[in-house]
Amino acid sequence: MKLKNRVAYYFVSRIFWLMLIWGILIILSIVLISYFLEHHQKESPQLSINDIVEYTVFVDQKPSIESEVEADLLSNNMWVQILDAQGNEVYSFNTPESIPNHYTPGELVSDYLYPAKNDFQLSTWYNRIDNQDLTWVLGKPLTSNNPFQYWVNNLWILFIILIGIVIAIFFGRQLGAPLLYIVSWIESLSKGNYEQPFYNRKFNIKQRWRNKTEYHTYKELNQALSDLTSTLQRNREERELLDKTREEWMTGVSHDLKTPLSVIKGYTVLLSSDDHDWEQDKVRYFSKIMEERVEYMEQLIEDFNLTFQLKNDVIPIQLEQKDLVNTLQHVLEHLKKMPEAKNKVFSFEADKEQIFLNMDTNYVKRAFENVIANSIKHNPPHTKIKVILHEEQSYPRQVRVSIEDDGTGMDPETMEHLFERYYQGTSATSDNTGTGLGMTIARQIIIAHGGEIKVNSKRELGTQFIITFLIEEE
Structure with a gap:
């Protein structure tokens, strides 16, 4: 189920349960009221109020009750009152001293509904006789009195309110807690705190069923926030590392520029x-030395700009179908003229006379020059450097370039950081004119052409670079 559908279902189901529970509470309260009313009215007197009204007589418009009825009232320990329209007593028989001789409408209703309050049970009857509005009140003491039932009857509303508050808190927690948690998580991310909150770690382990229900609804959102948190944290660490390495590299570049500048300044x-x-x-x-130092500085600045331009894809690569065999041959011929290449042994092999690749020739030349120059500069005399070009007929078709040497090789740490930007700067000496960015630039150019480069090396056994490009089908 999609997130929005699951959230909608979650909210609708909780609202349904809330309404259902409230409905049950209302029905329960009605049942309780009916129970208490029936419980306290279940005792019915032996004389009915109708009989008393029927045997009421009037003498000079004053009501009274026949003697036979009075005898029955005495035998049943009952009393009777007749009230006028204002609630004043106009006749009474056998009434206890605690019984009032005047009633307000609300007082009479209260005594009728809550007999346990005054320890007697009332029955009432209203009639109009001889233009008089009269009310008969028949009373009898309760045979049983339970104060607890009376207080429960009075406090049931309070109990319902308390239960309602508990239910509201429960459902509010279920509905609101995950959202408040997500909001606090986002707020934490906005403040640069790229760590998962405590409850999220708790969510990732086994929990009781209610916690699973609360947070399971938002599992995609929780997972997205978790991924975002990890990404932001990783980016911050990479940025800190990049800032540190950039600072170190700039320190090295500053030193490298300072050295040729000091030479130029000295000769000047x-x-x-x-x-x-x-x-x-x-x-x-003097001019020749100054020229060499200026060329090194220009090369350093150019490489510095190029590596950042390649990384940010701001250099348009002009792709054309060109012969890679011919390109590599030209690269080798050019590199053989380097002073460091005079005592190296070169060989070139290709399984075809022509292998066409969709490439920008200038940049591809630059990449292979940097890789092969690395083998030339960092190996002792008489090192054998072999370039092997092979087109694989597998699908998809690939062209593989292997650059191998039997030189001093590299240790694992050097291999791990070989293609990293800022990893190592090279001082501007007459023996080494590199800028320390050659392998980084080579890798970026190869990747820009859809290829990849790998390196295998062992100390004293040599180094092998394997560069692979995909060949597009015509």
């Missing part, structure tokens, strides 16, 4: 000094 001071008259060869030598 020498060339501009009036104390020396430099020969032309010396000037050219």
Whole structure:
């Protein structure tokens, strides 16, 4: 069942149960009232009020009761009163001293409904005789009196209210607790507290059935908030790590820029000094060193910009069907001219003369140059570097490039961080002109072309880079 349907069902069912329980309480209260009324009126006198009215006589418009009826009243320990329209007693017989001789309408009704209050039971009759409005009141003491029943009868409304409050709290907790919990969770996230609240951890373990019922309705929402919390927490940790590594990298870059700048500044001071008259060869030598340092700085800034542009997809990749065999051959020929490549042994193998790939040639060249240059720069003389190009006929078709060397290899930590941005900067020395971003850029370019790169290496056994691209079917 979808979340909105389940929430609607949950609320409707709770409202139904609330109405049902309230209905039962109302019916129960009516039954209790009827019970107490019947209980206290179940005693009926031997003389009926009708008989007394029938045997009432008037002498000079004053009512009285025949002697036979009076004898019956005495024998049954009963009394009678006749009241006028104002509630004043105009006749009475055998009335106890505690019985009032005047009644208000409400007082008479109260005594009639609650006989246990005054320890007697009343019956009343109204009639109009000789233009007189008369009320007959027949009374008899109660044979049994239970004060507890009277107080229960008076306090039943209070009990119903208390029960209603308990029910309201129960259903309010069921309906409101999960929503308040979710709101507090969202509020906690808005304040940057990316941790699951206590009750959510409790929700993830076994609970009593009522807790399961309350929170099970919102399980998708709870799961979404849990995923969001984990994502925000992970992003914060990654951002903190990124800020830390960026700061470390910027420190390294600042140092790397400072070194060539100090060289350039030193030679500039020498060339501009009036104390020396430099020969032309010396000037050219100084200028050459300054040019190399400027080129390194330019390369460092370019790599720095390129890695961020690739990461944010702001560089448009122009894809065209180009021959990857020819591209790799050009890359190798170019890299063989590096000073560090003079004492390395290169080989190239391809199972086809032409293998076409949808690529941006300039960027693909840059990626392979960085990977192969890594093998050239970080291995001793006479290292064998082999590039193998193979087209796999499996579905989907793939082209696989393997760059292998038998050099010094890498330790596990270096392999783990090899493609990470800011992991290592390289100082600007004459022996190493790298910027420390080459492998990061290579990986980003390969991924931008829908490929992947993996590395296998062991110390003193060499390194193998495996680069794979998908070939689109025409």
